[in-house]
Amino acid sequence: MAHLEGRVAIVTGGGRGIGRGEALALADQGAKVVVNDLGGAWDGKGADQRPAAAVAEEIVAQGGEAVANFDDVTNPDGADRLVGQTIEAFGRLDILVNNAGILRDGMVFSIDPQDWSNVINMHLMGHFLPTRAASRHWRAETKAGNTGHRAIINTTSESGLFGNAGQSNYDAAKMGIVAFTVAVARETAKYGVTVNAVAPRARTRLTTTTFENSDRAGEFATGERPFDAMDPDNIAPFVTFLATDLAADITAQTFIVCGGAVAHVKLPQVSDIVFKHGKWTIDELAERREELFKNLGPDVYEGPRGYARLPKQ
Secondary structure, eight states: OOTTTTOEEEEETTTSHHHHHHHHHHHHTTOEEEEEOOOOOTTSOSOOSHHHHHHHHHHHHTTOOEEEEOOOTTSHHHHHHHHHHHHHHHSOOOEEEEOOOOOOOBOTTTSOHHHHHHHHIIIIIHHHHHHHHHHHHHHHHHHTTOOOOEEEEEEOOHHHHHOOTTBHHHHHHHHHHHHHHHHHHHHHGGGTEEEEEEEEEOOOHHHHHHHTTSTTGGGGSOOOSSSOTTOGGGGHHHHHHHHSGGGTTOOSOEEEEETTEEEEEOOSOOOOOOOOSSOOOHHHHHHHGGGGGTTOOSOGGGSSSSSOOOOOO
């Protein structure tokens, strides 16, 4: 039995890569899907309606129901139109996958301020505005007596979680999405909404561009193995799971998904504490500084040991 029969989903950035896989997977589980994609290049420039239209057509050809949407989700009117079109086309909305994003990399000392701002705007406003439009709808539905599990799945990044040189704008936005996820989960719980974030590792226009000249480029190369861990379609099953009632009690959480691995990320928490009665001196702090790192284990997820890597199989 399909887990999302009768449900309606929006996927932003659904025309290519990870978003395309998510849209197809949601449809495969019975959801009617609105495929949103402005169709710009990896850096956000330009527009092309063909990617979103092609994915919607693919879903329909496979026996599902889908429509394409080409609105800019960083524009308030565009986000409102996206949700409005969804309600008009399918009569309801149950799932919002915020996936649209761009890159404009640069070192903090040389990046153009407009490039920095554009990336922040795309990721944060591109998550906030569709979420605002969807949550307004769900709030009104709940007040009208229509309840049920609604799901928002946001897209963060390991780069945002652990930091990556040359991506201060992208990292700030992606870590901001984690905080946004927790806050919105608290704000919308009374309306039956679960809100989670997924950090995907996969071969996309963004990752291949980022790492093509680094020592990590090989991680994103096309695999010759029976299982291609970097296939962007590997992300979709877990995202789809979070949209089902099987995950209706999971909210405000962040996960890393890579190949066949799913990792639950500990959100910011107090680790070690030093304490004294009275005001500290610099020398006292220097003497006891190592006490602040007692619980910093060998696991790369627990400290500033460089870009996080999943355990080797």
